[in-house]
Every structure is written in structure tokens, then in C-alpha cells.
Amino acid sequence: MATEVLKVEGLRVDVQSRGRSASVLDGLSFAVGARQCVGVVGESGSGKSIALRAVMGSLPAGAEVRAGTVAVHGGARQPAGEHPPGVAMVFQDSFAALDPTMRIGTYLAETVRRHRRISRRAAWPAMLELLGAVGIPDPAHRARAYPHELSGGLRQRTAIALALATDPEVLLCDEPTTALDVTLQAKILMLLRRKQQESGLGLVFVSHDIAVIRQIADVVAVMYAGRIVEIGPSADVIGSPRHPYTRALVAAVPDLDHPEPRFASIAGAPPDPFEYAPGCRFMSRCSVAGDGCSTPTRGLDGTESKHRSDCVHDTITLGPRR
Numbered sequence: 192m193a194t195e196v197l198k199v200e201g202l203r204v205d206v207q208s209r210g211r212s213a214s215v216l217d218g219l220s221f222a223v224g225a226r227q228c229v230g231v232v233g234e235s236g237s238g239k240s241i242a243l244r245a246v247m248g249s250l251p252a253g254a255e256v257r258a259g260t261v262a263v264h265g266g267a268r269q270p271a272g273e274h275p276p277g278v279a280m281v282f283q284d285s286f287a288a289l290d291p292t293m294r295i296g297t298y299l300a301e302t303v304r305r306h307r308r309i310s311r312r313a314a315w316p317a318m319l320e321l322l323g324a325v326g327i328p329d330p331a332h333r334a335r336a337y338p339h340e341l342s343g344g345l346r347q348r349t350a351i352a353l354a355l356a357t358d359p360e361v362l363l364c365d366e367p368t369t370a371l372d373v374t375l376q377a378k379i380l381m382l383l384r385r386k387q388q389e390s391g392l393g394l395v396f397v398s399h400d401i402a403v404i405r406q407i408a409d410v411v412a413v414m415y416a417g418r419i420v421e422i423g424p425s426a427d428v429i430g431s432p433r434h435p436y437t438r439a440l441v442a443a444v445p446d447l448d449h450p451e452p453r454f455a456s457i458a459g460a461p462p463d464p465f466e467y468a469p470g471c472r473f474m475s476r477c478s479v480a481g482d483g484c485s486t487p488t489r490g491l492d493g494t495e496s497k498h499r500s501d502c503v504h505d506t507i508t509l510g511p512r513r
């Protein structure tokens with residue numbers, strides 16, 4: 192792998208509800224190289240957002256990091272839960288990222304000024320350049336708008352510009368293009384790709400849309416019930432999935448070349464985190480589950496695992512497949 196810009200190891204996050212506690216992330220480990228994009232897919236509730244927020248050090252109330260480390264740019268491993276330097280995030284909800292009381296140009300220019308330690312006068316054109324780079328038409332005019340005066344698409348692009356204003360080495364993106372139309376989505380993906388090439392930016396890109404992930408990700412991590420169940424080069428994971436869950440997920444994508452595209456869905460629902468049973472969490476929905484899938488074992492990182500290295504059907508790791 193190229194220079195590693197982010198390494199996450201053994202991340203565990205617990206949430207509390209009515210006096211009970213559940214691990215919604217369980218021993219998550221992955222790495223991102225410079226210019227690399229790690230795409231994260233999985234059903235709703237699998238822990239994609241919580242994973243990014245835990246790495247960013249901005250978990251919602253009620254969620255807490257219980258274990259794990261984060262290292263940036265080959266530096267020392269730090270306990271997860273603090274905002275690591277050089278890491279920025281684009282949230283699903285772009286409203287939350289912007290200050291509703293400030294014109295977007297003022298807010299963005301202020302971020303640029305503080306980060307680059309330049310004068311207000313110098314920050315203004317730099318801000319306009321950023322707005323232009325994310326495809327905002329007529330930046331000088333738009334810069335005077337307040338967040339609520341912008342369409343969802345323009346606001347989302349402003350949020351991306353804001354994240355890029357800090358010149359991050361790693362950008363965590365939580366469904367940043369989901370609300371945008373296909374053309375705009377493609378533009379944003381191209382912009383992120385360009386940033387990767389220009390500045391070596393490493394990306395972690397969460398999406399429920401495998402088509403988008405296939406377009407942007409070099410590596411795909413598939414999450415199920417708080418664990419990564421399969422991770423590897425995207426062509427392999429999407430093209431020839433090994434884990435029964437990944438297979439079901441890929442099979443659920445409609446065949447868009449078919450005259451009448453049809454969605455298949457995965458029967459059943461993911462387990463409630465407060466009810467996680469020992470062993471494989473996909474077992475109850477798995478078409479090939481058998482004896483032994485409910486026996487807990489320990490993975491290399493010490494976490495209970497039936498889903499990863501010891502799934503009877505798969506051995507799922509980064510790197511070339513034999």
C-alpha cells in the first residue's frame with residue numbers, strides 16, 4: 192500500500208439505552224493509503240456512521256469509544272475518541288456543518304484564514320476558489336448567501352468545500368452525495384478523485400449504493416451488525432464476493448442493464464445490537480449457515496468472531512486473492 196494516512200485498530204463503541212449497554216461497533220480495523228479510497232457499505236444500522244464519527248472523535252450523545260486506536264500518517268497510535276489531526280469529515284446532514292447565522296463565504300473564509308494563518312484579504316479569494324472547485328456557480332454571488340438560502344445540493348457542496356478548507360490528509364465522507372442528483376453526484380466524485388491525485392488525500396466513503404462505491408473505491412469494507420465481514424480490493428469484493436452477506440448484498444443490486452430492473456432484498460432483518468448472540472451475527476439470515484456458526488471464537492484482535500477469518504465459507508482479508 193502507498194503511505195498509510197490512516198490506520199484504525201480494534202475500534203469498539205458502546206451505546207447506552209434504558210440502563211443497558213450494547214456494542215454497536217466491535218473490533219473494527221482498517222487502513223487507508225494516500226490517494227486510496229476505502230468504501231464502506233452495509234445495511235442501515237450496521238454502524239457505518241458511528242464508525243466514521245468514532246474515528247473523527249465526534250460521537251453522538253449516548254455513544255462511547257470503549258477500545259481502539261487511530262494513527263494518522265504513520266504516526267503513533269492514539270486512543271480513539273479524540274479528533275485526529277489532518278482528518279476532516281463531511282456529514283450526511285450539511286446543515287449541521289454550517290453556521291446558520293453566518294453567510295457561507297464569511298464562514299468558509301474564516302476557516303481558511305484560521306487554518307492557513309493568512310490575512311482576511313488573502314482568505315477571501317482562496318474561499319472563492321474552494322467554492323468554484325466544488326462546482327458552485329458564481330461563487331462571488333453565492334458566498335453572500337446564508338445556509339438556508341441554498342438548495343440541498345449547493346449546501347452539501349459548501350460542506351465539502353468547508354471540509355477541504357482545512358487541507359486534510361484524510362476525508363471521511365458519510366453519504367455525501369446521497370441527496371444529490373446523478374450528474375452532481377458524478378461531479379463531486381470526480382472532484383474528490385482529483386483531490387486524491389493532487390494532494391494524496393485518503394478517503395473513507397460511506398454509501399448504501401454499491402454502484403457509487405464501485406465507481407470511487409479502491410478497497411471495499413462490508414459492514415454487518417457492527418463488524419467488518421469482508422474487506423478487499425473493490426473489484427474482488429463486488430465482482431466475486433465471498434462472504435454470504437456480501438453475496439446477498441451484491442445480489443440485491445438491480446441489474447440496470449435488464450429491461451425491467453428489479454431489486455432483490457435480503458430476507459429478514461439485522462439483529463438488534465442489544466440482542467447480539469454469540470457467534471455469527473448473520474447466521475439467522477444466512478442461506479448456508481450450519482452447525483458451528485453459533486460457536487463464538489476469537490479473531491486475531493481478540494474480538495469474538497465467527498464472521499471473519501473463521502467463517503467456514505470464507506477467509507476475507509485485504510490483498511490479492513489466491
Ligand SMILES: Nc1ncnc2c1ncn2[C@@H]1O[C@H](COP(=O)(O)OP(=O)(O)OP(=O)(O)O)[C@@H](O)[C@H]1O
Pocket residue numbers: 206207208215233234235236237238239240241242251252253254399464
Ligand atoms: N446516539 C445513539 N444512541 C444510541 N444508539 C445509537 C446512536 N446512534 C446510533 N446508534 C445505534 O448504533 C447502531 C449503528 O448506527 P449507525 O447510524 O452507525 O448505522 P449506519 O450503518 O450508519 O446506518 P444508516 O445507513 O441508516 O445511516 C444502530 O443500531 C443505531 O441504532
